[in-house]
Amino acid sequence: QKEVEQDPGPLSVPEGAIVSLNCTYSNSAFQYFMWYRQYSRKGPELLMYTYSSGNKEDGRFTAQVDKSSKYISLFIRDSQPSDSATYLCVVNNFGNEKLTFGTGTRLTIIP
Amino acid sequence: SQTIHQWPATLVQPVGSPLSLECTVEGTSNPNLYWYRQAAGRGLQLLFYSVGIGQISSEVPQNLSASRPQDRQFILSSKKxxxxxxxxxxxxxxxxxxxxIYFGEGSWLTVV
Incomplete structure (x- = not known):
């Protein structure tokens, strides 16, 4: 079993829809969680960082963590064509130099 | 502010030629540094990481090597x-x- 499972997609939704991206992880020692957005042929950029269960909101983006279920989600409201990218979830525990990455979900927002 | 620079952005190299990719970080001291390779549809593969000058951990035995000659400089190399x-x-x-973790813009390598 992989430490982090992420549906690779591709996922296509119409503009304006709410997008839900999800990851599950197996190691309960993971303590903090991140989401990255990666445009084609570019490096990933940090979207959200959280280390507690619950929701964290930043503009149209909401990161949700459920440590009891080992489940993390990223919601995008009012999706825009510019949100079309690959989204990576990343998990780690404090003091560990090696982070664990999901394989990424490719998202396309259809105008 | 912190920034990371990586170059070259694109290169095409013949089989058997050497490689050198360079990365520098600004705005922070004693960072952990990483080299990843990303294959289409296969996620990020950790190649090397470094917690200090001259300290290199290799994750995947292969044709590549890494060096950290200065605190904020990380180099990925190959002889052939x-x-x-x-x-x-x-x-x-x-x-x-x-x-x-913060990423550079990436380097596209095509070996022909």
């Missing part, structure tokens, strides 16, 4: 490239006092 070395290479760092 193989076709299978083609891919997208990403340098990244985590700040000394932080947990988030």
């Amino acid at each position: 490239l193989l076709l299978s070395d083609s891919g997208f290479y990403l340098c990244a760092y985590t700040p000394n006092s932080g947990n988030t």
Whole structure:
């Protein structure tokens, strides 16, 4: 079993829809969680960082963590064509130099 | 502010030629430094990471090597490239006092 499972997609939704991206992880020692957005042929950029269960909101983006279920989600409201990218979830525990990455979900927002 | 620079952005190299990709970080001291390779649809593969000058940990035995000659400089090298070395290479760092990882813009390597 992989430490982090992420549906690779591709996922296509119409503009304006709410997008839900999800990851599950197996190691309960993971303590903090991140989401990255990666445009084609570019490096990933940090979207959200959280280390507690619950929701964290930043503009149209909401990161949700459920440590009891080992489940993390990223919601995008009012999706825009510019949100079309690959989204990576990343998990780690404090003091560990090696982070664990999901394989990424490719998202396309259809105008 | 912290920034990361990685170059060259794109290169095409013949089989058997050497490789040098360079990465520098600004705005933080003693970062952890990383080299990743990303294959289409296969996620990020950690190649090397470094927690300090001259300290290199190799994750995947292969045709590549890494060096950290200065605190904020990380170099990925090969003496003789193989076709299978083609891919997208990403340098990244985590700040000394932080947990988030930041990536460079990446280097596209095509071995022909």
